Amino acid sequence: MGNLFRGELIRLAAMDAEKMSKAWEHWNRDALFRRLLDNEPPTLWSARKIQQWIEKELERGDQRFSFSIYPLEGERLIGFVELNVTNWQHGNAWVGIGIGNREDWGKGYGTDAMRLVLRYAFDELGLYRVTLGVFSYNQRAIRSYQKAGFVVEGRERGALSRDGERSDMLVMGILRPEWEAQQGAMYKAAGGRDEDRN
């Protein structure tokens, strides 16, 4: 099965509020990063403010599972990924991911991190489905999520207005059985969960 926190290109590490807030302060200054990431108008928050938020979020540890993303080698923080369990009783979580610097985009880091986090969601947290929202103009992200196994489940029409144009918010999801099928032979060979599958 390998290490839950090590992929082919990246590794997941703890969310270090101080390190992450410094990186965020820098990433934030690229408006495109923010416009790909969320629907709020980008505010240029100080590292101090960001750190306070992260620390507050970390207190909700039973519901939110946040990780820093590093390349396998080295100590350069390149992004974050977080699972937010919206309801344990239905087995649902939303996932959010960001790779901060443009130089690191399109290299497979995000896809690799997403694969790890899905394994974490299904194998460690025992969830049933993972959901995400992505904007229709973020084609690179949509392709990455599809590679990780997500399918488009619909679109909230015109949910974003930027530069005078309306875009959709796509909702994508992946179910536990889909993820298990995707693991295929590798999963079976390790003896994982055969007893549940019948």
Add this chain to the structure above:
Amino acid sequence: MNIAQSLFESEHICLGPINFEKDPEIEARWSEDADYLRMVSLEPARPSSPAQIKKMYEDIEKGQEENKNLFYFTIRMRADDRLIGFARLDWIDWSNGCGYVALGIGDPNDRNQGYGTETLRLLLRFAFDELNLYRLAAIIPEYNAAALRLFEKAGFVEEVRRRQAVNRFGRRWDLLHLGVLRNEWETHRSPDKPAVGLQYERPAGF
């Protein structure tokens, strides 16, 4: 423009504020009806005491004051101000003009009377005419057929189907996002005061 048009009143019902003296008792009684809770929320159904309901109301008003992205109303009978349900516009995203809508009619005897339809009509007008939003969505589990009919009748269409997102009644159900855009509402809206003889359709509240 009709500056005097009533935003909060319809034929039988009106939208009103919370009454902290009277409402907690009534809503606490509704909360003993698990089927009702399962229609209006994905949270684990559990009965609430009047004191807990009062606390919830306080949180709602605090949220309205601090976040400015929530409008919460009680639904009351126009005739005697009796509380029959709640309605809310929530998670309003001002820069993109989006919001989410939800409503519930608490007592089974008040359902299927057209009150939900009236409420939704008021909410849509408030969202589009007063808040100037661009779109509204409602998130409804597929087992809530009455709510799906209510929103579809008001012009909402299915936009997203979160497959098997709800685990209840011994199986998994899809969770639907229904949406309506301002221009669709403008062409779909019916007259505020229906002509004499026009019947309100039946399967309204849920």
